[in-house]
Amino acid sequence: MGDILNYLIWPFLALLLIVAVVIGILRKRRRLRELEGLAGRLGLRYTRAGGSGIHEKFGHFPCFVRGQRWRMSNTFRGEVTIAGRRCRVQMGDYRYREGDAESRGPTREFSYLVMQQPCGLTPDLGIRETGLLDVLAEVVGSEDIDFESAAFSRRFHVSCASRSFAYAVITPPMMEHMLARAPRYMSSGRCWWLCYEGEGLWNAARFERHFRWTLGFFERWPAYLLEEYGPPPARLAGFLAGEV
Template sequence: MQSSTWLILLVAVVAGVGIAYFKFYTAKKRRELFAGVAAQQGWSYVPANYALAGQWSGTPFQTGDNWRVTNVLSGPYNGHQMVAFDYSYQTHTTNGRGQRRTTTHRFGVVVLQLPGALPHLEVTHEGIFGGAVANAFGFRDLQFESEQFNRAFRVKADDERFGHAVVTPRMMELLLARGEIGWRFEGNSLVGWDRGNHDPAEVMNRLWLLQQVLENVPPYVWRDYAGVDPRPQQPQQPYPQQQPGGPTYP
């Protein structure tokens, strides 16, 4: 074998080792970062808990394969149980020459536990499809009096009456100002997510946003749809803990 070929192989090996070490070092520092945040907040931290991947059914869960749940934070947050983690899954495509390509999709997920189960409601950004374009293709979503909100967000609800009861003018104002992630009610969970791994500061910001969403749900909605009244006396009291039958929070 020619010396130039050996040199190429040597460079490739060194580059491969360097990339592997960089990934290892980055993952290690990330684990240390989240473990430190858990200690500061009085939460628990585990490097991985893949069982969480099967507890929710909407975006970004239940698609692709090789589901991974890592850097899991869990504990109390202003009267609620919370869990936050890195989530990833893989999809595969094959080109015309039979070559297989694997793509890893990464998300940062935060979840707040609800005092009772609510109907399914999902709020996401319109993305590359504006409301008018998407509706023309049959992707209908709820429409509200604010055209600015309609252009910015897509709202899907199994019960339209419930959707309009939750997305009040105050809720729209909140989301237009701070609605940077997608979120939905799924059973007794409020799930928030966004693409890419999140950092501790983003975790705290997203938990704050989810709490504001909960606080802007009118009390009659909780009574009519969940059969609970989380704020019977003092509006600032924390919600009760999880009702039986919902997801298990670590």
């Protein structure tokens, strides 16, 4: 009886493995087709090919310089118009290997979006969902900036060297926009904003959602703030990872 069970179980397990592999391949192909269609809807250029320049261009964001063997793929690039100003955008998949040259760690991957803000250089601003460590930090005092909305302050941890700038950006309409469907993590640096949600790849619908949400984020910036900081620096016009 045991021999019969072994005879049946191993082929069955092998069949399950084959089915899982085939399903994974089909899902990946469907995702690629959907990403190509999304590029057409958004008016962006799309390439499946990988590249390694993103950690050089956006290395001021910590998530792009972790580990080693950095690679990007399924990359969208293009321009959007915000408040009459042309701003660059790039989004796609990013992969890296944990560890260093002497230790091989697991491979990690996530999707991201970086968009140029519609004004010149501003104080760096970080916005992320509140975690357990943030709750504990409140006990001993932290750099979290509080806002009038208790719901917003509970959900998001906000840090900025300039509180006045943070309050200028995060107005009551902006709080409503963020409470509706904000990414888990947003951070600014060198006139760019990064949006990502940790490990995991986005499907086409999520890419589109974050793209349109980020446009809405910038469209809610007060006009006086854009005037105060002036137009985006011209030298950033072609500053996108992988471009020449």
